[in-house]
Structures are given as structure tokens and as C-alpha cells.
Amino acid sequence: MQVSMPFSPDQASSYSGQVDSLFAFLCVLTILFGTVITLLIIYFAIKYRRRHKDEIPGQVEGSMKLEVLWSVIPFLIAMGIFVWGANIYYTMYHAPSEALDIYVVAKQWMWKFQHLDGQREINELHVPLGRKVKITMTTEDVIHSFYVPAFRIKLDVVPGKYSTVWFEATKPGRYHLFCAEYCGTGHSRMIGWVEVMEASEYQAWLAGGAAEGSLASSGEKLFQQFACITCHRSDGQGRGPVLQGLFGKEVPLQNGGKVIADESYIRESILSPRAKVVAGFQPIMPTFQGQVSEEQLLQIVAYIKSIGAKAPGEAGVSNPNAPAPAMKPPSQ
Amino acid sequence: METVAEITPPRTHYLNATYGVKSWLLTTDHKRIALLYLASVTFFFFLGGLFAAGIRIELLTPQGDFVQAETYNRMFTMHGVVMIFLFLIPAIPAVLGNFLVPLMIGARDLAFPRINLLSWYIYTVGALFAVLAILFGGVDTGWTFYTPYSSTYSNGNVILTGLGVFVVGFSSILTGLNFIVTIHTMRAPGLTWFRLPLFIWAHYATSLIMILGTPVIAVTILLLALERLAHVGIFDPALGGDPVLFQHLFWFYSHPAVYIMVLPAMGVISELIANMSRKRIFGYKFVAFASLAIAAFGFLVWGHHMFVSTQSVYAGMVFSFLSYAVAIPSAVKVFNWTATLYKGSISYDTPMLYAFGFIGFFIIGGMTGLFLAALGVDVHVHDTYFVVAHFHYIMVGGTIMGYLGGLHYWWPKITGRLYSEAWARFAALVIFVGFNLTFFPQFLLGYMGMPRRYYAYPPEFQVLNVMSSAGASILGVGYLIPVIYLIWSMRYGPHAPANPWGAAGLEWRTSSPPPTLNFEQVPVVTWEAYEFGDPSENAESRMENRG
Numbered sequence A: 001m002q003v004s005m006p007f008s009p010d011q012a013s014s015y016s017g018q019v020d021s022l023f024a025f026l027c028v029l030t031i032l033f034g035t036v037i038t039l040l041i042i043y044f045a046i047k048y049r050r051r052h053k054d055e056i057p058g059q060v061e062g063s064m065k066l067e068v069l070w071s072v073i074p075f076l077i078a079m080g081i082f083v084w085g086a087n088i089y090y091t092m093y094h095a096p097s098e099a100l101d102i103y104v105v106a107k108q109w110m111w112k113f114q115h116l117d118g119q120r121e122i123n124e125l126h127v128p129l130g131r132k133v134k135i136t137m138t139t140e141d142v143i144h145s146f147y148v149p150a151f152r153i154k155l156d157v158v159p160g161k162y163s164t165v166w167f168e169a170t171k172p173g174r175y176h177l178f179c180a181e182y183c184g185t186g187h188s189r190m191i192g193w194v195e196v197m198e199a200s201e202y203q204a205w206l207a208g209g210a211a212e213g214s215l216a217s218s219g220e221k222l223f224q225q226f227a228c229i230t231c232h233r234s235d236g237q238g239r240g241p242v243l244q245g246l247f248g249k250e251v252p253l254q255n256g257g258k259v260i261a262d263e264s265y266i267r268e269s270i271l272s273p274r275a276k277v278v279a280g281f282q283p284i285m286p287t288f289q290g291q292v293s294e295e296q297l298l299q300i301v302a303y304i305k306s307i308g309a310k311a312p313g314e315a316g317v318s319n320p321n322a323p324a325p326a327m328k329p330p331s332q
Numbered sequence B: 001m002e003t004v005a006e007i008t009p010p011r012t013h014y015l016n017a018t019y020g021v022k023s024w025l026l027t028t029d030h031k032r033i034a035l036l037y038l039a040s041v042t043f044f045f046f047l048g049g050l051f052a053a054g055i056r057i058e059l060l061t062p063q064g065d066f067v068q069a070e071t072y073n074r075m076f077t078m079h080g081v082v083m084i085f086l087f088l089i090p091a092i093p094a095v096l097g098n099f100l101v102p103l104m105i106g107a108r109d110l111a112f113p114r115i116n117l118l119s120w121y122i123y124t125v126g127a128l129f130a131v132l133a134i135l136f137g138g139v140d141t142g143w144t145f146y147t148p149y150s151s152t153y154s155n156g157n158v159i160l161t162g163l164g165v166f167v168v169g170f171s172s173i174l175t176g177l178n179f180i181v182t183i184h185t186m187r188a189p190g191l192t193w194f195r196l197p198l199f200i201w202a203h204y205a206t207s208l209i210m211i212l213g214t215p216v217i218a219v220t221i222l223l224l225a226l227e228r229l230a231h232v233g234i235f236d237p238a239l240g241g242d243p244v245l246f247q248h249l250f251w252f253y254s255h256p257a258v259y260i261m262v263l264p265a266m267g268v269i270s271e272l273i274a275n276m277s278r279k280r281i282f283g284y285k286f287v288a289f290a291s292l293a294i295a296a297f298g299f300l301v302w303g304h305h306m307f308v309s310t311q312s313v314y315a316g317m318v319f320s321f322l323s324y325a326v327a328i329p330s331a332v333k334v335f336n337w338t339a340t341l342y343k344g345s346i347s348y349d350t351p352m353l354y355a356f357g358f359i360g361f362f363i364i365g366g367m368t369g370l371f372l373a374a375l376g377v378d379v380h381v382h383d384t385y386f387v388v389a390h391f392h393y394i395m396v397g398g399t400i401m402g403y404l405g406g407l408h409y410w411w412p413k414i415t416g417r418l419y420s421e422a423w424a425r426f427a428a429l430v431i432f433v434g435f436n437l438t439f440f441p442q443f444l445l446g447y448m449g450m451p452r453r454y455y456a457y458p459p460e461f462q463v464l465n466v467m468s469s470a471g472a473s474i475l476g477v478g479y480l481i482p483v484i485y486l487i488w489s490m491r492y493g494p495h496a497p498a499n500p501w502g503a504a505g506l507e508w509r510t511s512s513p514p515p516t517l518n519f520e521q522v523p524v525v526t527w528e529a530y531e532f533g534d535p536s537e538n539a540e541s542r543m544e545n546r547g
């Protein structure tokens, strides 16, 4: 069901219609409920207006039947709304695995985007039409919130962790991007545009500029630069675990627990290696807190992802009409 | 309202029993303390309103031009802090509650009169800190003080403002404590729990929240101060903390605080509806228990402010579910108020106009609460003007309408004077129109995607913003008119009889204004709540019938 509200922003993502429908339903419910109560009040107020000043009306005690009725019916309706709303919500925050990855670093007061192919943009985000896009975000300072009204999505960007949301754009165009969480003096300047492009245009745009090579290759350079490679050798001879094939796998921990190696886990492993120590290894990995920037971290994550559990070509981009991924297989 | 000219007021009453500044500043009479609060909260209401005026002027144009961004951010923060902590939270309980709780239960004062005075002093000290913070340049964190912005990045007077909020909280706690003990131990003979006016039930429920919730905000502010001053890592991830933890703690108090603001207003509305239609509240017990249910459930829904905060999706679902559960008792109240009118004797005097206005605003405010509790919709409208409109419908449309309705209804009792009914009705109408014009456009702005706390905004939002600012100026006038005629009435208004409305309730069975000890004789209650006519006679005749 696709309903368009008179005051709704553009409907440019797969969620727009769903959210608008629920919103429209709620509007109808409000108008109905509001009208019934208002009319009743007006009717009673006129019909039973005070006729002389000492009038004392007969008393009515209340009615169990009515009370039950007007508790249970609203409750049932409310439960319907709850399920409807929860359904949309659940989808938004569960990115499908085949989505195109885009990385975001927010800071006072700008949005920095990194594409897998290495393009970087500020306050401007290009995305392809009709492709699932997963946004992985973090911030260098305070909390911000990534909000694209035309897509009906919003998610806070919280320092110290990654948050992810996904969407599929359904209409080409240029749409507002807002920071929705108050973040200081320039909060209202922390805005930008999301440009939804036809697949072919998007290809052309991608081909246009990626001076520094793909994100994963930048990550690989950092991997060498920070000497991660000395401990994490692909031949298993290093002092640290082999990272090839790590991404997406379950990792057994020293304390007996387990953890899925996702973006957040890798980030944590680099910044606070002692937080989760891999079973069978000594906690000798130094922390890189303060040495790597959030953007570099994302590049390293993209690199580790690219050598992850899936075949390298599959990591991140798997859509057939995706550009040939610029990621190389791990250099040995 | 009956205007009876030849009323002779009681010769001595609480207002003229003693004279002089000292007799007011050292009073332990709950009625005088209520008036001290009345003066304080009125001052802060207009101070908060001044900030609102600044906001609305800035938002007339899309680009930032009236003030600097920094100033704008301080204005909306101070607007929120002043309105919430210094006006909305104390307004009804500390003014009307203070005045009426003992009168309504047939007591001579609150259980701890000196603690009552202490609460006012604590409030004043806390408010002074807030005023100092404003004088030193204010604070720019938003009234929500989200970390790590507040703890690490902001260069406003976070600590001083926080201290103000911290201190004012204790006044709230003491007031709650005083009410609870008073309601438990000081009811007149025969005044059983189910004979209590619903105003008392509402204040009882509110007091529970004040006592249980306020310490949490105190602790939260302490932790914030610890991080900001001593760099102990609690909320800032750069120091090893968790910023979302702050939001949990903050809303654990601040959601129930919404009910601290609105439950007393609901109590007022129950009185107004019942007395102005001379009908016992339909489903009295349901309305009474609805207050307690709201107070209890209110503690379980804080996470609905955090649906997009990166909290777990499953937590989001639980909070959404519980938010719908807490909506039901509120709906039940609306239904019962409406049903009360059925076969009543409905007066159109000013207090009733406010009650009607309250119900209208509360329906819109409450229903839009259901929009916000719907997870998928909230993601879109969270932190937009939709939320701003929603909570102003509840706080301004609900709480302030209740407060003003109550103030008008009990004004003859408080001052012993009658105000001009014509002016009062006119002001109520202006407020109604101004309010809707101010806040309704904000729902549309929010759905269109305009984020809140924006100093400058894209041009397509301008028309609705201009409408909102126009409405705000009407609303401002609407709020000033009562100040004039109410003050005027204190000197020139006709004397009020003991019971100008023909209302039920013990407070109307003593002179207007009441004597210092409230009643000449301790009343003995033999009738139910909201029995109209002369219930003591009714009761006697009932006894005779039975005999």
C-alpha cells in the first residue's frame, strides 16, 4: 500500500510509502477519535447546558461495561499500530548482506563519505538507484544523526561505535541530508545532499574520481604502515591470528565467550585489543587509540573485510550490475 | 459565575492575619507558600516566554539573521530549562497543590509546614543558580544535556545550570514527600480514600514520581559534573564512557517528569469537569487508578526517546509496546471526562472553557504520542518539529491549560475576589487560537522533515514557520491578559462568596479567602466525592430515610 500525504517530503526510498501509509492510518484514527469526542462534548455541552443557577442534575455512577470497552478496544488498535511500526523499524536496522557499503565519518559540522572504490565526498553523497545501500557510520566528536527525510531514515551517529542503517533509493533526484541530533553551534549547518543516480550515471560518476585507489587498498597500505602485518601474517607464522577469512566468522575468546567478527569488533580489536582477547593468543597487541583516525580505521576495516570469509569479489559488493570491485585479493 | 455584590468577606483570613515581608518570607501557612510559588513560577513562565519569543523571531526567516547561532542555541536551551524545571514541574503541584491539598482533605496545613517553606527556599536557591547561569551567558546543550557534547565539548555554563536543576529537584522531592504524608495521615474524619477528590489522587500519583524519579536526575547530573570537571570517563567514549548511558539515565527521570507535569493538570481537569457540570466523575475509581497506573507505567517507557539512538532494536520494540500500554489509562480518562458531561448541568464559565481546551489539546497531543511510539514513524519524525509540536500540545496545551483553568477556578478562594468573566473568557479564546496557530504548523514542518534546534533552515519551511511565529505572538498576548485582570481583581474585584460555583469539595465549605487554619471546625465527611447541593443535608436526609 502506498499512500502519499500532502505534507510528506519526496518519497524516494522503499520505506517512504510504508511510513507514509502508517502515518496516514494514524491521521485517520486521530481525526476519527478527535471528531467523535469533540462532537460528543459539543452535543452534551449544548443539550445539558445549565438552565438555572441552582440546578442539580441526577447522578450517574459509571459503567463497568463501558470502561472495559473503552480500555480494550483502544488497546487492540494500539497493538495493531505497534506491530505495524515495529515491522518497518526492524527492516530499517537490519541491513541485507548483499548491500553496497558506504562509510560515513561525521564531525562538527560536516559529513564525510568514503566509497568502496575510494571516492571521498563531503556533505554530498551519491548513491545508485534501486540498489540496497548500507551506511556504516561513526563520529570523531559528539553525537550526530544521519537523517534523509525523503528516505524516511534516521540513525544517530555515536562516538566510539559504528551504527548502520540501510535503504534502497527508488527515485532519482537530489534530497536533503540533515543532522538531526543537536551537536553544537553549527548543527543547522551540518546539512548536505543525497544524490540518487540512475545506474549508468552512477557508473560514470564512480569512474570519475578515485585518486587514492580503493578503500581496501588504502586500508592495506595502512596495514603495512602501522606494522600490523608483522604480527598478522597470512602464513600463520605471526604472533597474532591470521586475519584472512576472519570477517563474518565466529571468534572464540579467551574468556570462553564468542563473538561475530563484524565491523564493530574489528574496530574494537584495534582500539582496545584487551577488551576481547582471541582464545589461544597472548594479549600483546598494542592499542592504536589516538594513532589512527576514524577514517583510517574504516579503511582498515574495509581491507579486513575484503580479505574476509567470503570470496574477495563478494565482500561488500555483490550486485551483478555493480562496478568491478577495485579490491585486490590480499597480497601475500 | 454568580456575581453577588453584597458579600461581606471574613474579617480575618490567611491574607490579612499578619502583615509585613517577614510574615510572608517566614510563613509556614501552605496557602501563603502557594502564593510565594505563584509569584516565582509566574516570573519564570514569562522569562521562559521571552526566550521563546527570541526563537520565534529568529525563525521568521530561513537564514540566521536575528541573533548568532550560538545565541540561538542558548535561547532554546534556556527556554527549555526554565520552562520545564522552573515552571512546568512546580506549577500545578507547588501552587495549586500546595494551596488545595490540605483544604480538600479538611486539614489545617500540610504534614510538615516548615519543610514546605524549605522547599520553596530550595527552589529559589536552585532557580538563582539557573538565573546566574543565564547572566553569565547561558548554556547551549539543549535542556537534554546530551553527552559527550555537554560533558566535553560545550563551552556554556553547564555546571551552573546543572547545579540549578539538581537543587530544584530537592524541592520537588520534599513537596512530594509532604503531600504523601499529608494525604495518608491528615484526612478529615470520614474522608476515606474513595471520597477524595480526583485532584488529590492525581497529586498523590505525582508525588510518587517526584520521590522515586527525581533522585535519578540528581545522580545523572552529578555524574555529568564528575566527567566535565574531573574527566572521569562515564559518558564520553574518548574517556572510556558510554554516551548512550547518559540518555538512559536522563530519560529514566525525564519521561516520568512528563507525568509530573501532566498528571496534576489531569487532576485539575477532573475537578473542573465534575464541578462545572455538577456531576460526579463518571467512573471515579477508574480515573483514580488511571493516575496511579500512569505513574507506575511511566517509569517503564523512557526508551521511547531513544528509538534512533542505536539502542538495541529489541529494546526499541519493548519500549514501543509499553508506551502503547501507558497510553490506555490516559485515553480512559478522556472517555470518562466526556461521559461525565452526559446529563450534567454544564456551565460555560471560564474554568470550563479551559477544561474543554485541555481535552482538545490533549487528544491531539496524546494521539500524536501514538505516532511517535510507532517505531517506523518515529524514525522519520524523531528530533523534528513533529516532536516539538507533540510535547507542546501536552505541556502547553495540557499542563498550562490545566494550570490556568485551575487558577481561574480557585482564584475566588485564593484571593477572595472575583475577576471579570468577560475578559477571562476572551483571554481563554485568544490562548486557544494562538496556541493552535503556533503549534499545529509544527506538526507539518516535522513531517516535512525540518529538524528541531535548527537556527537556519531550507527556504521551503518558511511559510509554516511564519505562521507559527504569528501564532506565538497571539499566544503571548493571550497569556498577558490574565495577568492584568487577575491582578486588577485582587484590588477591585467584587468579594467572592464561599462557594461561587456551587461546587462540591471541602475547599468550598470554608470562607473565601480561608482562615489561617483553613476551617473554623474540623469538617466531618459523611458524603462521597462530588455530591452537589448540600451534601451534609443530603447525608442527614439519607440517614433519616434509612432510619
Ligand SMILES: [Cu+2]
Binding pocket: A143, A144, A145, A179, A180, A181, A182, A183, A184, A186, A187, A188, A190
Ligand atoms: Cu547536529
Ligand SMILES: [Cu+2]
Binding pocket: B254, B255, B256, B258, B301, B302, B304, B305
Ligand atoms: Cu517520554
